[in-house]
Amino acid sequence: MRPRWAAELGPALLRDILLVNVAIGIVGISYGAITVGQGLPVWLPNLMSVVVLGGASQFLFTGLLVAGASPVAAVAAGALVNARHLPFGFALADTVRRHPWLGSYLMIDEVVAFTLAQREESRRRATFWVCGVCLFVFWNLGSLIGALAGQAISDTDRWGLDAAFPAVLLALVLPALRERNVLKAAALGAVIAVVLTPVLPQGMAVLSSLLALLVLRPWRKGPRVADGTRPAPDVGPTEGGAPAEGSDAAEGGR
Amino acid sequence: MIDTTTLIASACVLGAATYAFRAVGPVLHTRLTIGETTRELMSTGATVLLVALCVTSTLFDGKEWADPARPIAIVVAGVLAWRRVPFLALVLVAAGVAAGIRMLT
Numbered sequence: 001m002r003p004r005w006a007a008e009l010g011p012a013l014l015r016d017i018l019l020v021n022v023a024i025g026i027v028g029i030s031y032g033a034i035t036v037g038q039g040l041p042v043w044l045p046n047l048m049s050v051v052v053l054g055g056a057s058q059f060l061f062t063g064l065l066v067a068g069a070s071p072v073a074a075v076a077a078g079a080l081v082n083a084r085h086l087p088f089g090f091a092l093a094d095t096v097r098r099h100p101w102l103g104s105y106l107m108i109d110e111v112v113a114f115t116l117a118q119r120e121e122s123r124r125r126a127t128f129w130v131c132g133v134c135l136f137v138f139w140n141l142g143s144l145i146g147a148l149a150g151q152a153i154s155d156t157d158r159w160g161l162d163a164a165f166p167a168v169l170l171a172l173v174l175p176a177l178r179e180r181n182v183l184k185a186a187a188l189g190a191v192i193a194v195v196l197t198p199v200l201p202q203g204m205a206v207l208s209s210l211l212a213l214l215v216l217r218p219w220r221k222g223p224r225v226a227d228g229t230r231p232a233p234d235v236g237p238t239e240g241g242a243p244a245e246g247s248d249a250a251e252g253g254r
Numbered sequence: 255m256i257d258t259t260t261l262i263a264s265a266c267v268l269g270a271a272t273y274a275f276r277a278v279g280p281v282l283h284t285r286l287t288i289g290e291t292t293r294e295l296m297s298t299g300a301t302v303l304l305v306a307l308c309v310t311s312t313l314f315d316g317k318e319w320a321d322p323a324r325p326i327a328i329v330v331a332g333v334l335a336w337r338r339v340p341f342l343a344l345v346l347v348a349a350g351v352a353a354g355i356r357m358l359t
Contacts, residue, residue, distance in 0.1 A: 026342050044261060051269030056304060061268055063307050068316065071256060071264040079271040081300040087293050089279020096280050104277035160352030162320075163327035167335075167348035169308035170328065174335045176301045185298055186305035193306035198317050209306030210299060218298050 008126040017131050020110055021138040027055055028142020029149070030168050034059075036150030037161045038066040049143040053108060053136065056172055057081040063165065064206060073207060088112045095124050106132030108139075181218040188212035323355035 006014065032045040040062055048058045057078040064074040088107050095115060096103025106128070115128040153159055177183045189209030196205040256264075312328045314320055331348035339347075 023341055030345055041258070041261070044265070047262065048265050048268075051266055052272050053269075054272050056300065057268065057272065060303060060307055061264075063311060065256060065261075065264075067307075067311070071260050075264050075268045075271070077303055078268045079275075080296070081303065082268075082272040082275050083296045084293070084300055085272065085275045086278060086296070089276050091279070093280045093282075100280035101277070104280050105273060107276040158353060158356065160323075160327060160349035160354075160356070163312075163324045163331075163348045163352035164345050166308045166312040166324070166328050167331040167345050169304055169311075170332055171335050171341055171344050173301050173304045173308065174332075176297070177305070182298050182301050186302050189302040189306045190309040193310050194313060197310050197314050206303065206306045206310055209302050212302055213295070213299055218295070 005126045005130055008123055009130060013127065014130075017114060017127075017134060020114070021131075021134045024055075024110065024135055025138040025142040027168070028139045029146035030164060031055065031058060032143040032146020032148075033150035033153075034146075034161065034165045034168070035062045036147045037153065038062065038165070040066065042147050042151050045143040045147045046140065049140045052078070052082075053105065053139065054078075054082050054085070055109075055139070059165075059169060059172070063169075067206065068201070069204065069206070073204070077207060091116060092128065094121065095128050103128070103132075106136060108132070108135055111135055181216075185212045185216050185218050188216060321356075323352045323359075326355060327352035 009017075028049065031049070035045045035048075036042050044062070045058075048061065052058055052061075060081055061074045061078040064077055065071065069077075085107055089104060092103070092107060092112065092115060093100075096107075111128060111131045114131045115124050118124045118127050150161075153161065173186070177186060189212035192211055193205045193209040196208050200208065308328075312320070312325050327348045330351050331344050334344050334347060
């Protein structure tokens with residue numbers, strides 16, 4: 001007989017969860033291979049995947065370290081990327097009520113997106129735990145395989161592995177860039193970073209891209225808010241930037 | 255490069271910070287909500303950082319300009335990503351284009 005959670009989720013949802021997890025595993029493989037290819041130790045991707053469990057922040061952390069940023073700057077930048085998980089916790093507080101400590105650990109973009117897409121509470125709970133545990137397994141397995149593969153390849157540039165890193169980043173952020181305000185801020189930030197790279201200590205240029213937020217002030221949207229009135233929140237938690245970003249990035253892997 | 259202890263410590267601090275962000279909601283379990291504006295700003299900030307890292311790691315090797323094979327590969331990857339080509343294909347094409355150009359030149 002099938003376990004209760006399998007019956008609760010149904011074959012269609014289980015298949016979707018599995019497909020997304022395979023995509024996550026592939027991202028994990030590229031993460032492991034790229035990190036080791038950039039000259040970091042072979043155990044680092046695995047350690048990061050266990051203690052952090054957040055793809056984009058892990059890429060940013062190792063990328064900044066390789067670019068020569070100080071560890072403090074790399075941690076700060078990684079933490080900023082993961083600050084978007086704060087609202088996830090509030091959105092899923094009810095779902096993980098019985099095991100809040102373990103539940104918080106598994107709160108990853110894709111898991112949150114899948115969970116919030118379910119309406120009934122029992123179905124939500126089953127989705128959260130099944131998807132969360134699967135993601136933990138696939139992400140870590142992927143990182144391990146990738147790290148070992150990256151170690152086996154000696155001349156990474158010859159195989160174009162140096163191009164794989166920015167390509168992965170691009171694939172991860174592109175769904176978010178379809179929004180105009182975000183695209184403008186990102187474009188200005190990229191220009192700032194490129195201009196400053198030759199003159200600033202390494203790694204600082206990337207962090208300077210955040211100046212674009214001060215220049216464009218994307219929180220002041222449109223003429224509606226020109227005289228200080230606050231815009232009405234127009235999106236629910238399921239449609240917010242980060243969860244949608246996660247599910248879109250995952251769709252890219254199908 | 256960075257010594258092992260610092261590397262392990264930084265990874266653990268980032269892990270702890272990440273966990274803290276995720277755990278605030280379930281542990282407080284109050285109906286406190288994060289403002290929409292703050293939430294969007296954090297999400298935009300993360301995207302800005304990732305794009306800046308993508309562009310600089312495409313164009314530079316440290317402070318020197320990278321060889322043109324890498325930027326060309328990333329432009330190709332960008333076009334494919336825009337057309338929603340699967341993730342694995344995109345990464346393989348990017349690496350393949352860069353490797354191919356280097357082999358020919």
